[in-house]
Amino acid sequence: MRKSGVRTVTIGLAGCPLIGEHYTRRSGGRVLLDSTTFRLGQITATVQVMDLNKKNPTGEATLTVSGRASRVTFNGLIRTAMNFCWLLSLATNSRIVPYDVPTPSGRRLTAFSSWINSGRSHIALLPGNLIRSFVEQTWATYVREHRRHRLVVPIEYLLIADLPSQFVEVSSLLTFVAWESLKHSWARNAGLPFEKGRFRDPRGKPIGFVALSRRMLASVGIRKGVKRLAVLRNQIVHTGVASAPPMTVGDRTAAARVLLLQYLFRFLGFRGQFAIGRHRAVA
Numbered sequence: 001m002r003k004s005g006v007r008t009v010t011i012g013l014a015g016c017p018l019i020g021e022h023y024t025r026r027s028g029g030r031v032l033l034d035s036t037t038f039r040l041g042q043i044t045a046t047v048q049v050m051d052l053n054k055k056n057p058t059g060e061a062t063l064t065v066s067g068r069a070s071r072v073t074f075n076g077l078i079r080t081a082m083n084f085c086w087l088l089s090l091a092t093n094s095r096i097v098p099y100d101v102p103t104p105s106g107r108r109l110t111a112f113s114s115w116i117n118s119g120r121s122h123i124a125l126l127p128g129n130l131i132r133s134f135v136e137q138t139w140a141t142y143v144r145e146h147r148r149h150r151l152v153v154p155i156e157y158l159l160i161a162d163l164p165s166q167f168v169e170v171s172s173l174l175t176f177v178a179w180e181s182l183k184h185s186w187a188r189n190a191g192l193p194f195e196k197g198r199f200r201d202p203r204g205k206p207i208g209f210v211a212l213s214r215r216m217l218a219s220v221g222i223r224k225g226v227k228r229l230a231v232l233r234n235q236i237v238h239t240g241v242a243s244a245p246p247m248t249v250g251d252r253t254a255a256a257r258v259l260l261l262q263y264l265f266r267f268l269g270f271r272g273q274f275a276i277g278r279h280r281a282v283a
Helices: 074-092 129-145 152-161 168-189 209-218 227-239 246-268
Strands: 006-014 022-025 031-040 043-049 061-068 097-103 106-109 273-276 279-282
Touching: 006 074, 031 074, 031 129, 043 074, 061 074, 074 097, 074 129, 074 152, 129 246, 152 168, 152 246, 168 209, 168 227, 168 246, 209 227, 209 246, 227 246, 246 273, 246 279
Parallel strands: none
Antiparallel strands: 006 061, 006 097, 022 031, 031 043, 043 061, 097 106, 273 279
Protein backbone atom coordinates (compact mmCIF):
# COMPACT_ATOMS: atom_id res chain seq x y z
CA MET A 1 0.00 0.00 0.00
CA ARG A 2 1.23 3.50 -0.85
CA LYS A 3 -0.10 6.54 0.96
CA SER A 4 1.21 10.09 1.35
CA GLY A 5 4.63 9.20 -0.04
CA VAL A 6 4.98 6.18 2.27
CA ARG A 7 5.04 2.61 1.01
CA THR A 8 3.64 0.05 3.49
CA VAL A 9 3.32 -3.72 3.57
CA THR A 10 1.42 -5.67 6.25
CA ILE A 11 1.76 -9.41 6.72
CA GLY A 12 0.62 -11.96 9.27
CA LEU A 13 2.98 -13.70 11.67
CA ALA A 14 2.75 -16.99 13.53
CA GLY A 15 4.95 -18.22 16.37
CA CYS A 16 5.50 -14.71 17.72
CA PRO A 17 5.87 -14.63 21.54
CA LEU A 18 6.32 -10.85 21.85
CA ILE A 19 4.32 -9.02 24.48
CA GLY A 20 4.98 -5.42 23.50
CA GLU A 21 6.67 -2.19 24.44
CA HIS A 22 3.86 0.29 23.73
CA TYR A 23 0.16 0.45 24.61
CA THR A 24 -2.58 0.64 22.00
CA ARG A 25 -6.29 1.27 22.38
CA ARG A 26 -8.50 -1.63 21.34
CA SER A 27 -12.26 -1.96 20.90
CA GLY A 28 -14.36 -1.21 23.94
CA GLY A 29 -11.84 1.34 25.20
CA ARG A 30 -9.37 -1.30 26.39
CA VAL A 31 -5.70 -0.31 26.46
CA LEU A 32 -3.25 -3.17 25.89
CA LEU A 33 0.53 -3.54 25.96
CA ASP A 34 0.82 -5.21 22.57
CA SER A 35 2.91 -3.18 20.12
CA THR A 36 6.64 -2.78 19.42
CA THR A 37 8.19 -0.54 16.76
CA PHE A 38 11.67 -1.24 15.38
CA ARG A 39 13.85 1.24 13.45
CA LEU A 40 15.61 -0.69 10.70
CA GLY A 41 17.63 1.90 8.83
CA GLN A 42 15.26 3.64 6.41
CA ILE A 43 12.45 1.22 7.25
CA THR A 44 10.13 1.03 10.25
CA ALA A 45 8.73 -2.32 11.40
CA THR A 46 5.83 -2.56 13.86
CA VAL A 47 4.67 -5.80 15.43
CA GLN A 48 1.23 -5.91 17.05
CA VAL A 49 0.30 -9.12 18.80
CA MET A 50 -3.16 -10.65 18.86
CA ASP A 51 -5.54 -9.48 21.58
CA LEU A 52 -4.02 -10.87 24.79
CA ASN A 53 -7.50 -11.28 26.29
CA LYS A 54 -8.03 -14.05 23.75
CA LYS A 55 -6.21 -17.37 23.54
CA ASN A 56 -3.23 -17.07 21.21
CA PRO A 57 -1.44 -20.44 21.28
CA THR A 58 0.05 -19.99 17.81
CA GLY A 59 1.49 -16.54 18.54
CA GLU A 60 -0.47 -14.66 15.89
CA ALA A 61 0.57 -11.08 15.18
CA THR A 62 0.76 -8.56 12.38
CA LEU A 63 3.96 -7.06 11.02
CA THR A 64 3.79 -3.71 9.25
CA VAL A 65 6.91 -2.51 7.44
CA SER A 66 7.04 0.93 5.88
CA GLY A 67 9.38 3.50 4.40
CA ARG A 68 9.52 6.46 2.07
CA ALA A 69 8.23 5.42 -1.34
CA SER A 70 11.12 7.27 -2.96
CA ARG A 71 13.66 5.16 -1.05
CA VAL A 72 12.15 1.68 -0.64
CA THR A 73 10.54 -0.72 -3.08
CA PHE A 74 7.79 -3.26 -2.55
CA ASN A 75 10.28 -6.11 -2.92
CA GLY A 76 12.64 -4.36 -0.53
CA LEU A 77 9.94 -4.25 2.13
CA ILE A 78 9.20 -7.95 1.64
CA ARG A 79 12.91 -8.82 1.97
CA THR A 80 13.06 -6.71 5.12
CA ALA A 81 10.09 -8.59 6.57
CA MET A 82 11.73 -11.97 5.89
CA ASN A 83 15.08 -10.94 7.39
CA PHE A 84 13.27 -9.42 10.36
CA CYS A 85 11.45 -12.69 11.06
CA TRP A 86 14.72 -14.65 11.15
CA LEU A 87 16.43 -12.14 13.44
CA LEU A 88 13.41 -11.99 15.74
CA SER A 89 13.32 -15.81 15.78
CA LEU A 90 16.93 -15.83 16.97
CA ALA A 91 16.16 -13.28 19.70
CA THR A 92 13.08 -15.10 21.02
CA ASN A 93 14.22 -18.70 20.39
CA SER A 94 10.88 -19.29 18.64
CA ARG A 95 10.21 -19.99 14.96
CA ILE A 96 8.44 -16.84 13.78
CA VAL A 97 7.01 -17.29 10.30
CA PRO A 98 5.14 -14.96 7.89
CA TYR A 99 1.98 -16.70 6.73
CA ASP A 100 0.04 -14.09 4.78
CA VAL A 101 2.34 -12.32 2.35
CA PRO A 102 1.15 -9.75 -0.20
CA THR A 103 2.28 -9.89 -3.81
CA PRO A 104 1.95 -7.28 -6.56
CA SER A 105 -0.96 -9.30 -7.99
CA GLY A 106 -2.76 -9.90 -4.69
CA ARG A 107 -2.33 -11.84 -1.46
CA ARG A 108 -1.31 -15.43 -0.95
CA LEU A 109 -1.32 -17.74 2.04
CA THR A 110 1.95 -19.56 2.59
CA ALA A 111 2.47 -22.95 4.19
CA PHE A 112 4.44 -22.63 7.41
CA SER A 113 5.71 -24.45 10.47
CA SER A 114 6.05 -22.21 13.50
CA TRP A 115 6.39 -22.71 17.23
CA ILE A 116 6.81 -20.79 20.47
CA ASN A 117 9.50 -22.03 22.85
CA SER A 118 7.79 -20.79 26.00
CA GLY A 119 10.02 -19.53 28.78
CA ARG A 120 13.25 -19.95 26.79
CA SER A 121 13.61 -16.68 24.90
CA HIS A 122 17.27 -15.77 24.46
CA ILE A 123 16.43 -12.10 25.07
CA ALA A 124 13.94 -11.26 27.84
CA LEU A 125 10.45 -10.43 26.52
CA LEU A 126 9.85 -7.85 29.24
CA PRO A 127 10.45 -5.00 29.28
CA GLY A 128 9.74 -4.82 25.56
CA ASN A 129 12.62 -2.49 24.80
CA LEU A 130 15.12 -5.34 25.31
CA ILE A 131 13.96 -7.21 22.20
CA ARG A 132 13.81 -3.97 20.24
CA SER A 133 17.33 -3.05 21.33
CA PHE A 134 18.67 -6.46 20.25
CA VAL A 135 17.13 -6.22 16.78
CA GLU A 136 18.19 -2.62 16.23
CA GLN A 137 21.77 -3.31 17.40
CA THR A 138 22.20 -6.32 15.12
CA TRP A 139 20.11 -5.36 12.09
CA ALA A 140 22.74 -3.68 9.92
CA THR A 141 25.28 -6.49 10.39
CA TYR A 142 22.69 -9.21 9.86
CA VAL A 143 21.50 -7.70 6.58
CA ARG A 144 25.08 -7.26 5.38
CA GLU A 145 26.39 -10.68 6.43
CA HIS A 146 23.50 -13.16 6.48
CA ARG A 147 24.14 -14.46 2.96
CA ARG A 148 27.94 -14.59 3.16
CA HIS A 149 27.74 -16.53 6.42
CA ARG A 150 24.51 -18.43 5.60
CA LEU A 151 23.14 -17.36 8.98
CA VAL A 152 19.68 -18.80 8.39
CA VAL A 153 21.20 -22.31 8.53
CA PRO A 154 22.66 -22.22 12.10
CA ILE A 155 19.70 -20.20 13.37
CA GLU A 156 17.29 -22.90 12.15
CA TYR A 157 19.42 -25.67 13.68
CA LEU A 158 19.58 -23.86 17.04
CA LEU A 159 15.81 -23.35 17.08
CA ILE A 160 15.08 -27.01 16.37
CA ALA A 161 17.76 -28.17 18.83
CA ASP A 162 16.03 -26.42 21.73
CA LEU A 163 12.51 -27.73 21.16
CA PRO A 164 11.08 -28.91 24.53
CA SER A 165 10.38 -32.41 23.22
CA GLN A 166 13.79 -32.86 21.64
CA PHE A 167 15.91 -35.89 22.62
CA VAL A 168 19.11 -34.78 24.34
CA GLU A 169 21.34 -36.52 21.77
CA VAL A 170 19.47 -34.88 18.88
CA SER A 171 19.68 -31.50 20.60
CA SER A 172 23.42 -31.97 21.06
CA LEU A 173 23.92 -33.10 17.44
CA LEU A 174 22.01 -30.12 16.01
CA THR A 175 23.88 -27.72 18.29
CA PHE A 176 27.21 -28.98 16.97
CA VAL A 177 25.96 -28.94 13.37
CA ALA A 178 25.10 -25.25 13.94
CA TRP A 179 28.62 -24.83 15.35
CA GLU A 180 30.13 -26.47 12.26
CA SER A 181 28.09 -24.23 9.98
CA LEU A 182 29.30 -21.04 11.68
CA LYS A 183 32.87 -22.31 11.91
CA HIS A 184 32.97 -23.24 8.25
CA SER A 185 31.54 -19.92 7.07
CA TRP A 186 33.90 -18.00 9.36
CA ALA A 187 36.96 -19.87 8.04
CA ARG A 188 35.85 -19.49 4.42
CA ASN A 189 35.30 -15.76 4.79
CA ALA A 190 38.61 -15.44 6.67
CA GLY A 191 40.31 -16.73 3.54
CA LEU A 192 41.74 -19.95 4.99
CA PRO A 193 42.76 -22.48 2.31
CA PHE A 194 40.34 -25.39 1.94
CA GLU A 195 41.82 -28.52 0.39
CA LYS A 196 40.74 -32.17 0.43
CA GLY A 197 37.85 -31.43 2.78
CA ARG A 198 39.90 -29.60 5.43
CA PHE A 199 40.84 -26.02 6.23
CA ARG A 200 44.61 -25.65 6.36
CA ASP A 201 47.28 -23.33 7.69
CA PRO A 202 49.80 -21.58 5.37
CA ARG A 203 52.03 -24.68 5.45
CA GLY A 204 49.17 -26.88 4.26
CA LYS A 205 48.66 -28.59 7.61
CA PRO A 206 44.99 -29.37 8.48
CA ILE A 207 43.46 -27.22 11.23
CA GLY A 208 41.43 -29.35 13.65
CA PHE A 209 38.09 -28.62 15.29
CA VAL A 210 39.55 -27.23 18.52
CA ALA A 211 42.12 -24.93 16.87
CA LEU A 212 39.66 -23.62 14.27
CA SER A 213 36.97 -23.07 16.91
CA ARG A 214 39.42 -21.11 19.05
CA ARG A 215 40.25 -18.87 16.09
CA MET A 216 36.57 -18.27 15.38
CA LEU A 217 35.81 -17.38 19.00
CA ALA A 218 38.93 -15.21 19.31
CA SER A 219 37.79 -13.18 16.28
CA VAL A 220 35.09 -11.65 18.53
CA GLY A 221 37.21 -11.52 21.68
CA ILE A 222 36.15 -14.82 23.28
CA ARG A 223 39.02 -16.81 24.76
CA LYS A 224 37.67 -20.03 26.23
CA GLY A 225 38.73 -23.63 25.98
CA VAL A 226 36.63 -26.00 23.88
CA LYS A 227 38.40 -29.32 24.48
CA ARG A 228 35.67 -30.70 26.76
CA LEU A 229 33.02 -29.69 24.24
CA ALA A 230 35.08 -31.30 21.48
CA VAL A 231 34.92 -34.67 23.30
CA LEU A 232 31.11 -34.56 23.34
CA ARG A 233 31.01 -33.30 19.75
CA ASN A 234 33.19 -36.14 18.51
CA GLN A 235 31.15 -38.80 20.30
CA ILE A 236 27.79 -37.47 19.13
CA VAL A 237 28.84 -36.76 15.54
CA HIS A 238 30.80 -39.96 14.95
CA THR A 239 28.82 -42.52 17.02
CA GLY A 240 25.40 -40.96 17.61
CA VAL A 241 25.60 -41.52 21.37
CA ALA A 242 27.52 -40.05 24.30
CA SER A 243 29.25 -41.96 27.09
CA ALA A 244 28.17 -39.43 29.75
CA PRO A 245 24.77 -39.59 31.53
CA PRO A 246 21.90 -37.69 29.84
CA MET A 247 21.97 -34.89 32.43
CA THR A 248 25.69 -34.32 31.84
CA VAL A 249 25.15 -34.36 28.07
CA GLY A 250 22.38 -31.79 28.50
CA ASP A 251 24.58 -29.52 30.61
CA ARG A 252 27.51 -29.72 28.18
CA THR A 253 25.21 -29.12 25.22
CA ALA A 254 23.84 -26.04 27.00
CA ALA A 255 27.41 -24.84 27.59
CA ALA A 256 28.16 -25.26 23.87
CA ARG A 257 24.99 -23.40 22.97
CA VAL A 258 25.83 -20.52 25.32
CA LEU A 259 29.30 -20.21 23.81
CA LEU A 260 28.00 -20.40 20.25
CA LEU A 261 25.31 -17.79 20.88
CA GLN A 262 27.87 -15.57 22.58
CA TYR A 263 29.96 -15.75 19.40
CA LEU A 264 26.98 -15.18 17.09
CA PHE A 265 25.60 -12.27 19.11
CA ARG A 266 29.00 -10.56 19.28
CA PHE A 267 29.52 -11.15 15.57
CA LEU A 268 26.19 -9.44 14.90
CA GLY A 269 27.13 -6.50 17.10
CA PHE A 270 24.97 -7.20 20.17
CA ARG A 271 26.27 -6.28 23.59
CA GLY A 272 24.08 -7.32 26.48
CA GLN A 273 22.61 -10.17 28.50
CA PHE A 274 20.96 -13.28 27.10
CA ALA A 275 19.74 -16.57 28.49
CA ILE A 276 19.09 -20.21 27.67
CA GLY A 277 16.69 -21.53 30.26
CA ARG A 278 18.47 -21.27 33.61
CA HIS A 279 21.81 -20.41 31.99
CA ARG A 280 22.68 -16.69 31.87
CA ALA A 281 25.46 -15.08 29.85
CA VAL A 282 26.70 -11.77 28.47
CA ALA A 283 27.62 -11.16 24.84
